Amino acid sequence: MSTHTSPAIELRGASKAFRTPSGALHTAVRDLDLTIGRGEFVAVVGPTGCGKSTTLTLVSGLEEPTEGEVLVAGEPVRGIGDKVGFVFQQDAVFPWRTVLSNVMAGPRFRGVPKTEARERAREWLARVGLSAFEDRYPHQLSGGQRKRVALAATFVNDPEILLMDEPFSALDVQTRALMSDELLELWSGTGASVVFVTHDLEESIALADKVVVMTAGPATVKEVFEIDLPRPRRVESVRLEPRFIEIYREIWASLGEEVRITRERSAADVA
Amino acid sequence: MSPETVAAPSAAVTKDPAGTDRARSRARAARNRSHLVHGSRVLLLVAVLGLWEWLARAGAVDPFHFSMPSRIWEQIRTWAVDGTAQGTLWEQIWYTLYEALLGWVIGVVAGVVLGIALGRIRFLADVLGPYIKVLNALPRIVLAPIFLIWFGLGPASKVASAVVLVFFPVFFNAFQGAREVDRNLVANSRILGARDRQVTFQVVIPSATSWIFTSLHVSFGFALIGAIVGEYIGATKGLGLLVAASQGTFNSAGVYAAMAILAVVALLAEGLLTFLEKRLFRWKPAEAGSDR
C-alpha cells in the first residue's frame, strides 16, 4: 500500500562525485532534494555541464550516489530496475539490428517470447509512424526517424518512469517541435512519470507540468516552477500564448543567472 | 495561383527526362571507367610477363635463376597433368589448404574467445595482459622447427605454426573491439533489461565483428605462411614441400610455379571472405567509393 502513495522518484540529499583522471574529486551533483509525483511530467533545466545527466544516471541506477538516497516508487535504487526507461541524447539504437528488431530488443532481453515481443514492437512502431520501415537498418533512417525508433524501443517496455536526457537536442527545429508533440501524445496514454532534461527553456515549458531549475555545477535544485498551461498542448502554438511568455520571463530570471555564472567560470578557465 | 499550378507539372515533365538522361550518361561514364581500369590491369600484367619472357629469351637475365613465364606455365601444366614427385598437384594444394584452414579456424576461435573475454573481464586482462604482450613480441615463425620436433612431419606441426601466427592479430583486434564498444549502447541495453551475458553476446560481440573481420583478412594470409613454412622445413606433402623440392633440384620454374598456385589459392580465399563479410555487414552504410 505504501508503494502506491509514495512518489515516483525521490532524491534525498543525493550527491555524486567523480574521480577525475588527475585523481582529484569532482562533485557533479551536491545535496540534491527532488520529488517527482506519479504521472508527472517534470522538466529539468540548467546550464550545460551542471550535472543534469548525472542526476538521471543516479535515478536510472547506472550510477550510485556517493551520498544521500535515491528512491524509485518508495524503494531505494539498487542497480538497474525494470521500471525505468531511458532515452539518451546520442543515438543509442543498435546499428546491426533492423528497426523492428531494435524495438523488440527490450522485451526480448526481459524474456518475452519472440512472437509476443514482435507483436508489441509492431504496435509501437505503428504508433510512432514507422511501420513501413521495420526492415530498415538505422543508418537508412533520418535522425528524427532514429529518435522515433528509440522512443518506441523505450515505450515498448511499459516504463513507469521515463528518463530523457536532451533527447531532441540533435534534431533540427521543425523536427524537434514535431517530436515534442508526438512525445506528449505517446506519454498521455501511459501514466508514466517523466524526467525530461534539457537546456532549452522553451521546450521545457511547452512540455512539462513542473520545471526544475538547477544551479550552476555542482547541481542542486534552485527553484521549482509549476506550469499551469492547459493540456492537451501543441508545442508550436502554446509558445505564442501570453501566459507562456509570462512564465518564460519568470523562469529565465532564475535560470539566466546560473547560465551567466557558468559562462563566467568557463571564461575564467580559458583566461 | 493558377499559373503556378499549371507551371509546376509541366516543369516536372520536362525536368524528369533530363534527369534520367543525366543519370544514364553518368552510369555510362562509370562503366567506361571501370572497363578502362580492368583493361589497364590486364595490359600491365601482359606487359610485365612479356618483358620477363623476352628478357629471358634474349639472355639479358639468366633463365636458370630467374626462369621465365612459359617455363613456369609448362611446370604447372606438367604438375597438373602428370602429378608431382609427392603425388598429384591437387593433393598438394589440398594438404596446404587443409593445414592453413584448420590452423586459421583454431587461431581465430581462440583469438576471438580470449580477446572478447579479456576485453570484458578486467581481472583476466590485468593478469594475462603482460604475458600476451611478451608472447606477441617473440618472432613466432621460429617456433615452426620446434613444432616439427614436437608434432612430427605430419599436418599437426603446420597447423600449430598457422595457429600461433593467426592467434595474435585476431586476439588483439577482438580485444580492442570489445574495449571500444560504445558505452552508450551498453548503458542502453542494460536499461532495456540486458544481463551481462546478453550484453556480451548481443552488444559487445556484434560491435566487435567489424574489428575482428579486419583481422580475418590479414590472418588468413598468415595461416598460409604458417602452413607453407612448416612444410618447407619438413613435410611429406604440400605446396611448401614442392617449393623445397624444386629448390633442391635447382628448378627455379618449380619455385615460381608453386608461388603462383599459392597466390591463386590466397586470392580465392580472400574473395570468399569478402563475400561473407558483405552478407554479414548488411547493416553498415556502404563506404563511399569502396570498390574492392
Ligand SMILES: Nc1ncnc2c1ncn2[C@@H]1O[C@H](COP(=O)(O)OP(=O)(O)O)[C@@H](O)[C@H]1O
Ligand atoms: N564519468 C565521469 N567522470 C568524471 N566526471 C564526470 C563524469 N560524468 C560527468 N562528469 C562531470 O560532471 C559534471 C556534470 O556532468 P553532466 O551531468 O553530464 O552535465 P550536464 O548533463 O548537465 O551537461 C561535468 O563537469 C562533467 O565533466
Ligand SMILES: [Mg+2]
Ligand atoms: Mg548532459
